[in-house]
Amino acid sequence: MTTLGGSAVTDPGEILAQQETSQNPYAAYRAVRDAGPAIWSDVIGSWLVGGYNEVKDVLMRSSTFSSSGIKGLNVLRLPDAVRRRTPLIETIGLTPALVFSDPPIHTKHRRLVNRPLVPRAIASRKDWLESLCNETIDAMAAKDLPDVVNDLALPLSLRIVVELFGGVAEDMPLYLELSQAQRQFFAAYHPSADVADATEAVEGDFYEYVRAYLALKREQPDDSLLSALVRPDGDGTTIDDKEIFVICHVFLTAAYETTAAAIGSMFYALLTHEEELARVLDDAALVRPAFEELVRWESPIQKLIRIAQEDTQIGGQPIAAGDPVTVYLSAANRDPRVFDDPDRFDIGREGHDALAFGRGIHFCVGAGLARLEGSTATRLLLERFPNLRIADGWTPLWTRYPQSRMLDSLPVTLAS
Ligand code: HEM
Numbered sequence: 001m002t003t004l005g006g007s008a009v010t011d012p013g014e015i016l017a018q019q020e021t022s023q024n025p026y027a028a029y030r031a032v033r034d035a036g037p038a039i040w041s042d043v044i045g046s047w048l049v050g051g052y053n054e055v056k057d058v059l060m061r062s063s064t065f066s067s068s069g070i071k072g073l074n075v076l077r078l079p080d081a082v083r084r085r086t087p088l089i090e091t092i093g094l095t096p097a098l099v100f101s102d103p104p105i106h107t108k109h110r111r112l113v114n115r116p117l118v119p120r121a122i123a124s125r126k127d128w129l130e131s132l133c134n135e136t137i138d139a140m141a142a143k144d145l146p147d148v149v150n151d152l153a154l155p156l157s158l159r160i161v162v163e164l165f166g167g168v169a170e171d172m173p174l175y176l177e178l179s180q181a182q183r184q185f186f187a188a189y190h191p192s193a194d195v196a197d198a199t200e201a202v203e204g205d206f207y208e209y210v211r212a213y214l215a216l217k218r219e220q221p222d223d224s225l226l227s228a229l230v231r232p233d234g235d236g237t238t239i240d241d242k243e244i245f246v247i248c249h250v251f252l253t254a255a256y257e258t259t260a261a262a263i264g265s266m267f268y269a270l271l272t273h274e275e276e277l278a279r280v281l282d283d284a285a286l287v288r289p290a291f292e293e294l295v296r297w298e299s300p301i302q303k304l305i306r307i308a309q310e311d312t313q314i315g316g317q318p319i320a321a322g323d324p325v326t327v328y329l330s331a332a333n334r335d336p337r338v339f340d341d342p343d344r345f346d347i348g349r350e351g352h353d354a355l356a357f358g359r360g361i362h363f364c365v366g367a368g369l370a371r372l373e374g375s376t377a378t379r380l381l382l383e384r385f386p387n388l389r390i391a392d393g394w395t396p397l398w399t400r401y402p403q404s405r406m407l408d409s410l411p412v413t414l415a416s
Helices: 012-016 019-023 026-034 052-060 080-085 087-094 105-117 119-123 126-141 148-165 169-186 193-219 225-230 241-271 274-282 284-297 367-384
Strands: 002-004 007-009 039-041 046-049 303-308 312-314 317-319 324-328
Touching (some): 012 026, 012 039, 012 046, 046 052, 052 303, 052 312, 080 193, 087 169, 105 119, 105 225, 126 148, 126 367, 148 169, 148 241, 148 367, 169 193, 169 241, 193 225, 193 241, 225 241, 241 274, 241 284, 241 367, 274 284, 274 367, 284 367
Antiparallel strands (some): 002 007, 039 046, 303 324, 312 317
């Protein structure tokens, strides 16, 4: 039994599952942390883990806590007739790939996707990234009611992912459609047959798109992700187009809205904390630590799921083989046993070791790019518009998806 807002709560999952909680989940996260190293939730059907040390422990023990098979749980809930007519959804949901896989599959996929994201490759993309930021800021500045989330963070992040794949700006609508369809299907507990059919249609378009690009990249290799995925591994092994297609899916989900969420929240944090904003305006070198603090304070990925592979313990709490375990990164990142005054947004925080990019073998492969992207967008927008302010009358609405923390909009005025 734990308390929340003065009331006794036996299952913090009951509060976490309520939509309103997504507007301010931090009291519920505190309740999860206070309840012990791991607490079973009947409502969520999982162990809940919110302490920093315990979350880190689960992420580090990847052979005990598996990532495989988690994406497709809702595919298994579809009626057989629907499953038979949606073969691409079936493939995406049930093929272990990258973040939804364990070694040795994970090791193979990770090696391939890492190619365009190694520090040298990221450094060589600095000018490209600056020019995409400037182009997107120009377009945003031309709007009557500019919005940091919808006119900067989302389009910039999408454009970067599309070009990283090896595509061009004209391909963006397809990626956008795919990303929305994915959300509707894979983020839903019980997607309807109609949603499954609509998702399958978009998947078909994306599959054809990926195959066409793969043929091109085999002929004309370059430094893109799709090119990296068709280049044989050191021992000469290659992976087939279907497996690449599934990797592309996982990659898009991992890279697009996460970074957009971070950029939107970054401006929200700065524009609601005048002192911190003044420090960043005074010294652009503080943009990097500010971004690091932001992903701790409003972690874009709130939670991750693992499945216990054997009987084990988390902080002394017995966990049975087969049990799902939900780790709350955002609760861990505000654990007062590790971070002083954890609810405070403080860009001068030292000894930062937040878990916003995960930990262990699945540690975010795009963290370097995300950091560069977030800090470049912040620096350039503030350089151009140092008098940026939140538009009068706006109140935050955090998009209601339990896994991520992202503002719906952030309308601003560009000059005083
Ligand atoms: C602020 C932005 C971002 C945040 C907060 C973030 C966070 C994370 C987290 C927490 C994980 C670990 C997932 C797990 O353990 O199950 C992860 C994995 C991953 N991220 Fe990111 N990410 C961001 C941006 C990006 C970008 C820009 C890319 C690609 C360009 C990317 C690609 C990936 C991939 C491919 C994985 C899976 C890695 C693996 O399984 O080995 N992420 N990310």
